[in-house]
Amino acid sequence: IRVAGEADLTNDYLVDGAGNISMPYIRSVPVSGKTAPQIEDAIEAKLRQNFLRDPIVSVQVTTLRPFYILGEVGASGAFPYQPGISVQNAIAIAGGYGPRADQDKVLITRKNANGTATFKVPVTTQVYPGDIIYVRERWF
Known part of the structure; x- marks a missing residue:
């Protein structure tokens, strides 16, 4: 600043x-x-x-928090945030869906004014710094 x-x-x-x-x-x-x-x-x-x-x-932003991907993806972990990235792009960066991924059950945990909230999202949802994306496992 x-x-x-x-x-x-x-x-x-x-x-x-x-x-x-x-x-x-x-x-x-x-x-x-x-x-x-x-x-x-x-x-x-x-x-x-x-x-x-x-x-x-x-004001110039120099470093943004990473986003995190867990669950049924190729490589779970923290990844550098890129403005405008969608959940689908984030999953691709993490190596794509794992073999047991339930592609219809992707969750995001995101901080908000009241703490944190976790909700099911479509893959077109925008990712924000600090988001935690969780790809659930299918049972069949």
């Missing part, structure tokens, strides 16, 4: 487990699920309230 003319605010910041970043003077800023321009606006608004008259903020 770069704040024009403010060297003490310009720094690399990590997103915590709750989806927030902490900055001097403005404390916690929720960033989970937001785009870089939305984060810029949120930081500018907080700086404008208490600290700077007309802040100019630039």
Whole structure:
């Protein structure tokens, strides 16, 4: 995050487990699920309230959390997130479906404002950083 003319605010910041970043003077800023321009606006608004008259903020995401694939795939594990990737593409990256995969029973566990939620999804569903994809085993 770069704040024009403010060297003490310009720094690399990590997103915590709750989806927030902490900055001097403005404390916690929720960033989970937001785009870089939305984060810029949120930081500018907080700086404008208490600290700077007309802040100019630039946000660049340097590293995104990986997504994870478990279950009946060729190679379970963590994989680098790629913007716009679907569940189907993620499964392909993990070596495709395993021989006992139930292709109609793919689950995603995803963090949200209330904690985490697990739900059955179609393979066209978009994957987000930190998602855990689980391909279930069929029993016949």
